[in-house]
Structures are given as structure tokens and as C-alpha cells.
Amino acid sequence: MSIISLIIKREFVAKVRNKSFIVMTFLSPFLFVGIAVFVGYLSTMKPDNKKVAIHDETGLFVNEFKALNDEYVFQDLSMVDMKFLKDSITYESYEGVLYIPKVSNNADLENKIEFISNESPSISFIEKLQEVISKKLTKENFKNSNLDTIAIQKAQAKVNINLAKASGEKSLRGINEIKIAIGGAFGYLIMMFIIIYGNMVMRSVIEEKTNRIVEIIISSVKPFQLMMGKIIGTSLAGLLQFFIWAIIGLGLMFVASALLGIDASPAANIPPSIVKSAHQEFGGMASIYIQDLWGLPIATILFSFVIYFIGGYFLYSSFYAAIGAAVDSETDSQQFLLPIIMPLILAVYIGFFTVINDPHGTVATVFSMIPLTSPIVMLMRIPFGVPWWQLAISISILFATFLFVVWFAAKIYRVGILMYGKKPSWKELYKWLKY
Template identity: 50%
Template sequence: MNHLPLIIKREYLTKVRNKSFIIMTFLSPLIFVGIFALVAYLSSLNNDTVRKISVLDESGLFKDEFNSSPHLQYKLLGETTLQNAKEEAEKEEVYGLLYIPKIDRLEDLSKEITFYSEDSPSLSLMGDINDLLENKVNTLKLKEAGIDSETIKNLHINISANQETFKGKETSKLGSGLKLIFGGLAGYLLFMFIIIYGNMIMRSVIEEKTSRVIEVIISSVKPRLLLLGKIFGTTLAGITQFVVWVVLILVLMTVVTSIFGIDPASATPSQQVLDNSVNGGTQQILQDVMMEINNLPITNLIIMFILFFVGGYLLYASLYASVGAAVDSETDTQQFMMPILMPLILAVYVGFFTVIDNPHGTVSQVFSYIPFTSPVVMLMRIPFGVPLWQQIISVLILFASFIAMVWFAAKIYRVGILMYGKKPTYKEIFKWLKY
């Protein structure tokens, strides 16, 4: 076992001194922040756009309903024809023309109102206009029936039931969404880490195998130790790169937002939604968000994230290393990649489509114990409150599976790294396990 630290050190230094590794370590955060800055800048330009809409209201029912905002301005047209209104709208290059004809029955109004524009209008804009028209028409319809709409509004009471656990801890309707975001982010991060750095291990094994360096190394080191050294060394290199990415992205984001005055909030999809938001409602949402974040088991999440992150990656890394040992080139790995990726893809689908509906259901619990899916599914379940004993059992199964997988992978590894010029089949690989 005294060779293991040397192998880990060699693998780590080989990776971090590689030119492409160094370039991508520093270039990736620059690309990420550059894309963010570009999107924020383009969004700010889009939010500065003022949409002008002409309104031809022949019915005279909506003359006091259209209120302009900083990003949306309405212009009520006087006595004119629809054709003249269209020509004027095209000449002035307004965003659109809203035509409300004169009708005898309110029921017919919904079929006659038309919005003219050069291109298809945005869904949010048409939704706001339709809501405005619908509210006014419904008010007029109530008046026709002899019902005072204001009285109905005053009699209407909004119900928002309080949410609280049996132990007296307050929750809100945003809780499930936030828990899914936290769990989903953790699971997706692990998913991407496994794919990126698992492929790095596989390519490293293939390169050493094709260059015949492995024949020299294997003469003095047991295949199992060499396999573990590659896995641990590449894992440390990956963690180093990941930490550098996080630090650089935070620094660059701070610099970009301060120097160029880019507001991250400017990248929101619809500025008009913000213009129409109510301060009281926004404050209540922020309070609910902060309350739910405080209710999350942060310490439990961090500890289990580290354990499942490490265990899940080590488990899949051993599979990637065995695949690299079994083939001669990266193009030959395709037939073996699908069985490795399928459990990961299945875990993501189970997490998003089952955990969100019933995080403590049978399906969610079963996949929380299967080692190939538990790193993703269990991480998504923990924010919803999973008993500690279940988490511990899942972690133990995961690391026990890693030890067993290393034993199997080492058998493939010790035979495969010395095989050249032949594409192995699943049947042959199965025979290697018996040697």
C-alpha cells in the first residue's frame, strides 16, 4: 500500500500540469462570466425598449382603462377608421394596434377585438391586455344584470391557509419549490461532475495503455493500487479545478457587475412583470423564501452532499477506468458508455418526476438505496426531510458498492490494460472477471 500515495501524487501532478487542463481551468470561468455579462447586457437593452401601442376604441368602453408604464405606452386614437389607424401605426412604427369595435352585445366583444402588429406579439403582453379587457367586460356584464361589481369585490375574501408542521415549524407554499431547487442543483452538479471527470479518468487510462507506459508501471505496482491511485488522483485534480472555477467565477462576477454596472436582476425574462408587481406581495415572497431557507437542514445537506458526491463519483469513476482499460481508443468506448450513463439518466428522471410528487413514496425510497441512483435521488430527497438512519444506510451501501466495484473493475483493469488490437465484447469481459 506504500505505492498508493505515490500513484495518487503522480496522477494529480500529471493532470494539473497538463496545458489543456490549466487553460480550461482559467478559460472556463472567463467564458461563463462573459456569457452572463452578454446576456445581462442584452437583457438591459431589451428592458430599455419602450413599446408603443395604439388603441382604437370605437365602443368607448375602455377609454379610462389603459394606463401607461415606463416600458409600455398606450395612445388612444380619436375619430378615425380602422384602415387609417393601421396606416398610421405602420407609419409611426408602433409595436401594435389594438382595435375594439362598437358592438351591441357584450357577449360578441370577445370575438371582435383584434390586435394588429408587424410580428407576433409576446405572450406576456397579450396576457396582460386580455386580462385588462376581460375584467372590464365582466364588470359591465355585472352592471347589466343589476349587480354592483364593487360590492362583490368588497365581499370577496382571499384565503391563504397557514402551513405548519406537526412540530410547530412554519412553512410556506414556496417550500416545496425551494427544496426541489436545492436538491435538484445538488443532483445535477454530481451528474455533470461524474461525466466530465469520469471521462478524464477513462482518457488517462487509454493514453497510458496506447503509449505502452502502463507495461512498465504494472511491473512494480498491483493493478488494484494503480486503479485506486488513478481514481483518487484524478478526483483531487477535479476538485482542485472545481474550487478554482468557483473562486474565479465569484471574483469575476463581482468585478464585471461593479465595473460595467450590470445588474444581475436585469436578466429577468419580463421587465413588465416587475413593473406590475406589488411591493407588499414582493416583500411577503422574500419573507417566505428566507423562512424556508432557514428551515432547510443546511448542515445535514452539506455533510450528505459531500459524502454522496464523493461516494457517487468514486463508484462511477471505477467503471470509467475499467472501460478505458478494456479498449484501445476513445471511439471504441461508445458500446460500453450506455450501461454506465443509463443509471445516471434514470436517477435524474426519477428525482425530478417522482421526488417532486412524493419524496417519501416507495419509488423514491427504493432508488435512494440503489447505489447507482442514490447519490442523485437521495440528495434530492434530503431537503424534504429524510430520517438520518435512512441517509446513513444509503451512504454505507454506496461506499460498500464502491469497494466491491473496485474489486470487479480491478479484474477487468489488470487484463484489459495489456490487451491490444482487439475490441472486447461483453462476453470476453465477463471471462476476465473469472481470471
């Protein structure tokens, strides 16, 4: 058996037998499912109604806010003195008071309405109030101008643009959001795996360095072999943990559904009559969505996920291993971690804010080729269709960079693994590359 395979086995067994690893492997799914059930329970609870007083001196808007929001209950207190209402707000009897003064014309009313409260209300709530009042004032202006409001409503045009592909097949709005969600889920999974298990590689190196075990190991193993063994062994332990999480999590969800009588299907709480009518009306749309989703390059997505998963993890784990060798504690490593995490965060932002709008644009294409961001950005582009040559170039650059970074990190690892008692700087790391 080769030396690297022995190191891989040692790292894998050490991680799997660790008590914290075992506890978190079997406890985490229960925590995740428990949180999911708790959040689901909270979502079914109706929020406490907040009372809002209306002091409408015009008498036009009293009945306009009834269907505005289930969270707020509006009460007409136009006959009550405003001083008393303000005192009620102070003693928290009411969430706020909507004060609509009496004016000579509607134009003056547009900038004189006030919402008085102890705490600032949400922007969405104020926007809804403004929308209701604006619609009512508009109708009143139409009446005052002797305009036929019914004719105006009939004259209003509602345009619905139908989407179609160049091949003649129908398409629907929202399919791009679904594509970016699929790619984003795979990209986010890679990012979390890199951060969690990259840190695990770094801690393992720091621990062996602190305990002086590495001095014994390095006498019979090359630093490069030790670094690669740690990266691969830790990744195998992480994959095993994810696999166990998936099995236990799905099992717990099925058990919870059976014991609590919860139907996990999306249409579980929708009345049958609504489901039937929706099926008649939107059945064709659903079939188009399904057709578009089945038209996605599923095999390419899964294959690329595995390739970018391996390449991205090995690339970043090399950095983590080098940092672990350069420092004596996790506290000292903080100054070196930010440059590693920033490309991952940048890739997520580019994916969600650029790829969805222009998946084949210059920015999306360039960052899907840069190895530090390609594992996330390219996975978000693939559902939109990526030429095979771009995929081949991106993967080639990723693994070529990985080999270069391994060589680069091994030089730091070779020197730093035996350095003690000194906090290295960026200048010091640069000197180690020349040794």
C-alpha cells in the first residue's frame, strides 16, 4: 500500500472515530428536522392582530382598509379627539393612528396625511396605505372631473406577452429562476463543504503541529504526501457524513409525516375544488414547466457537480492546509482566511445577480473560467446551456490551477510545518516560497 493511501486511511479513521464527529453526524439531522418542524409550526400560527385607529375627517377612506392586511385591524375612531388617540398610542392601546385631515380639495390632501405611532412601521405597510389612498383619491378626482370611471376601467389595457422558443415550442416566465435555483443549490453545497471541511483540514494540521506529532510523521513522509493524504482523507469523511445526514434526514421527515399526519406534498392544504380548477386552467402550463425542466442538461449538471466538487474542494483545501502549517493556532489563521473566503462569496453574488440576467454575458463567462469562482458560477450557468468547449476549458483551468496551488502550498507546508513560536506575515510566506 502506498504512503498516501496509508495517510488517507489514517485521516479517515481518525475523523470517523472522533467523538464530536460521531455526535454531530447523528445529532445534526435531528436538529435540522426539529428546526424545520418548529419553523413550519410557527408559519401556521396567525400573528397577533395589531389595532390601527383611523381618524378620517373627510369620511372618504373609513371603509377602504378592511381587506388591506390580516395582521392589522382598522377601527374607525373619527369621532374621537386626536389628543386621546395619541395618548392611546403612548399606552400601546393602538399600534398607530392614521390621521386624514379635512381639506378644501384633494390635491392638498396628498401631502398632509399622517401615520402616528411609537415605532416606525414597515415600508410595505406604508406603501399599501398609500396605494389604497391613491386609488380612492384618483376615483374621486375622476368623479369631480365628470369622467366615466367605468369607461376608463374598460379602456385600460392589460398586456400579457407569451414566451416562445425559436424552435416553435412554448415557454413560460419563471423558468430562469428555477434554473438559477438548481444551479445555486449545487454551488452553495460546494461552498459549504469547502468552508466546513477545509477548516477541518486546517485544524488537523494545527493540532498535529501543536502536539509535535508532525515531527515524527515528517521523518518518514514527504510534506506533499502528508498534505494530500489529509485533504483526501478528510473529504472522504465529509462525504460519509453528508451521506448519513441525507439518509437520517429523509427517514425522519417520513416518520414525522406519518406520526403527525402531515402531507408533505405541495397541494396538501389546498381544497380539492381549487386544485381541480387550477389543474384545468394551468394544467397546460405545468406540462410546459415539466417539459422545460426535463429539457435541462441533467446529466451534464450531475457530472459537472462531481467534477467541480472535487476540483474546488482540493483547490481550496490546499490553501487551508498551507495556512494550518504556517500558524500555531486558529486565532493566528484569521488574517489568512479572508482572502480565501472572499472569492467564494464573490462567486455567489455573481451567480445570483449576474448569471440570472445574462448567463452567457462577459462577466458570467469570465468568472466561470476563473478557478477560484468557477465551481459556483459555472454550475449556475450550466442549466442555461453552456457550450462544451467552455466547460472543457473551465475544468482544465481548474485542475491545472489545483496542481499549481498544490505545488505552491506544498512549499509553504514544507517550511511552515516545522516552524514554531512565530506569527508569520505575508512577507514571511513569500520568503518560504523561495526555500
